[in-house]
Amino acid sequence: MMEAGYKLGGRYRVIRPVGEGGMANVYLAQDLILNREVAIKVLRLDLQNDPDTIRRFQREELAATELVHPNIVSVYDVGEDSGLQYIVMEYVSGNDLKQYIADHYPIPYAEVVRMMTEILAAVQQAHAHGIIHRDLKPQNILVAPSGHLKITDFGIAVALSENSITQTNSMLGSVHYLSPEQARGSIATKQSDIYSLGIILYEMLTGKVPFEGETAVSIALKHFQSEIPSVRKIDPNIPQALENVILRATAKEPAERYESVAAMTADLKTTLSPLRVGEPKFVSQINNEETKILPRIDAEQFATSSATSEAAPASANTTTVTTKTVSAAATNEPAPTPKKRLARPWVVITTLLVLVVLVVVGFFVANQLQPVAVPNVAGMTQSKAQSTLMAAQFKVGSATKVHDDHVKAGRVISTTPVKGEKAKRQSVVKMRISTGKKEYTLKDYTARSYSSVAAELRKAGFKVKRTTIVSRSYTNGQIVQQSRDAGTRLVPKGKTITLTVSVGANGFSLLDMTNWSQASVRQYANSMGFTLNLKYDYSAAVQAGSVMSQSPKAGTAVPHSAKITVVISRGSEAPE
Structure with a gap:
């Protein structure tokens, strides 16, 4: 454990510990440069020499830095100090959702729907980046005093593209929220996260998890053997439509769950609508199907059918082609008699050769003195343009490099003299080479006024999108986050920047x-x-x-x- 006052990375002064996890300890610290409170997750000392743990911890850094969303804890910095691996994150005061449920149960249905919608929005953003959380549980969801929720701890999240480091035979995560396929040791999918979300919704409505047991194994067995208990037996006032969201999200077969978090969100939002009163209870179709006995196919039947199926295309594709062979009869006609060549005196031949040489030399000299048109090398690479100009017997002069919105970098914009203009051979032709579209360097817009920053970015050519967030640290109208990092250089045309704007500490969703x-x-x-x-x-x-x-x-x-x-x-x- 680090003591209060310790300065990590020469920038973050530790204030106090705020939590412990399986992989890391979390501290509240003060960012001495930006003068703000941050949370720092430090890999435990006993795991610093474990390559697998360090890899997983670093994977959390990579996964979390891809995600910019109001309902996901932001990652500000990563680093190492005297062998200590650490991540600097946004500090969210308040309790986790587990403690919030214990303190506020029963939670009004409308509030449950609101809070769950925020959780779903965060998971949807992660899935859009190919990231599966794999350990969704109330303990990993923070509730700010304003009621705003943020998901944290991507420590065992896995990017779909990182198949080389997935752990298909390990049951990672908390067993109370574990999907049946994870309990069996299979790889987690997006539907696995949806199952965990269904269990979280169950706990928010009932104040407890659906399955309990003396051991983790006994609880895991219940996830793929036992039906989810009805929340309406605990609270009959829960609308059937709301229970149906839980039942569908926690279906044993992933194929019966929501196809996406977006689909679950759309269903959840209408559960309190009067139009869904009297909705029938969701029933699994896969579990209720009767066992079907397939007809027996013996070896003889299989062999006969296989032979028939193989023979049919062969006969269909077989055709007989008959061609006539026409033999050419040899003719006995005598060969034509060659014409008699006229004899030329050697003097005449020599005279003609001299005349030809003189004509060719005269034509060549006259041709060299005639100006020729400069070839069109626009759009060519610099090297190809040089070869083309030299082939046209021009010398290539210096090249000027300039920005151009229409010509790709490294290609010719124009020449001097211009294309088609006639110039003497061996005269110098200069080129203008494109360096591509002019780039714009983004600044740090944090704490600045949204209206002024948006006007500045739009003037530069960017498209600006605005999202809002409740924040205690920023006043109404100040920018809290930006989707593209400060210092990033990019061409504005066609690029979108999303600015997350504070609505103040007293705002709400x-x-x-x-x-x-x-x-x-x-x-x-x-x-x-x-x-x-x-x-x-x-x-x-x-x-x-x-x-x-x-x-x-x-x-x-x-x-x-x-x-x-x-x-x-x-x-x-x-x-x-």
Whole structure:
């Protein structure tokens, strides 16, 4: 354990330990350069000499640095100090989700849906980068005092492309949240994470995990042998639609689970809608199928059918082609008599040869004195352009290198004299060579005003996207994160930069109010303190008095002073 006051990497002063894990110890520290609190995960001393552990720890560094999302703990720095491997991360005050459930159970259904939606958003981002967490559990989900959630600990996450270091025969992760295929020792997939998410949702609604046992093995056996207990037997008020999300996410066969986290999110968001009241319970189709007896095929039948199937294409592809052979009869006609060549005196021959030489030399000299057109070498590589100009009997002069948005780097833009212009042979032709499109160097936009930074980037040619986040460290409108690192050089055209903007410490994530009643919307507005702007429109799809749409959309972090527009259905428009 490191003592308080120890300066790690010459930059981070340790304040106190905040947690211990299987691989590392976590400390709260002060970043002396940026003057902010950070969390530092340090690989345990007893594991510093274990190559496999160091590799896994370094894999966490690589995996986490790819992920930039409001619901994923940000990684700021990685390094080594006196043999100690460490990762510097965003510090999230508050408790983990396990402790939050213990302190706040029972949690309102709408709050469970909101919190679970944030967790799903983070996992969806990881899956989009080919990263499977493999150890999703409430202990790895942090809950900030604002209620905002962030996933951490990618220590045993695995990139799909890193097949050489996957551990297919090891049951990694906490057994209470382990998928059946992981319990059997199979490789984890995205559907394995979805199973763990279903167990987390179960615990948020019931306050406990579905399976308990005296040993890890006994719990693992229950995951692939026993059905998930019904949450509605524990709390009958839980909507069937909400229980169905759990049942489908935790189906024993991965093929029956949600095909993606995005599909699970879409289903979860509508579970509290009045339109899903009376929904039937999800039942596994694979587990309920009757055992089918396949007809017996003996060796003779198999051999006969195989022979028939092999013979058929052969006969189909066999055709008889008959060609006529026409023999050419030898003719007995006598060969034509060659013409008699006229004899030339040697004097005449010599005279003609001299005349030919004189004509050729005269033509060559005259041709060399005539100016010729400069060849078109635009778009060629520099070396090929030089060869082309030299073949046209020009000398190649110095090359000027300039930026060009339309010509690839290393290729010719133009020449002087220009293409097609006539010049004397052996005269000098100069070239302008492209260095490619002009690059832009990104700055560190953290803590700057979003409006000014967005205007600056758009002027440079970037596309700017904005996401919001609740933050205690940054005021409303300040940039918390950027999707591309400071110092990165790139061509602005066609590039998008996502800026994560703070809505202040008192902000919150907006719930999906689709199909809510007007009274529920007003109650929600009063409880959260935002200004409600009601509009009305006709809709044949949404019943009268229910919410058709909202702006901003669900999941957006907004300040309590925000103005939220909600469109209420008037029902089907009356016929004229």
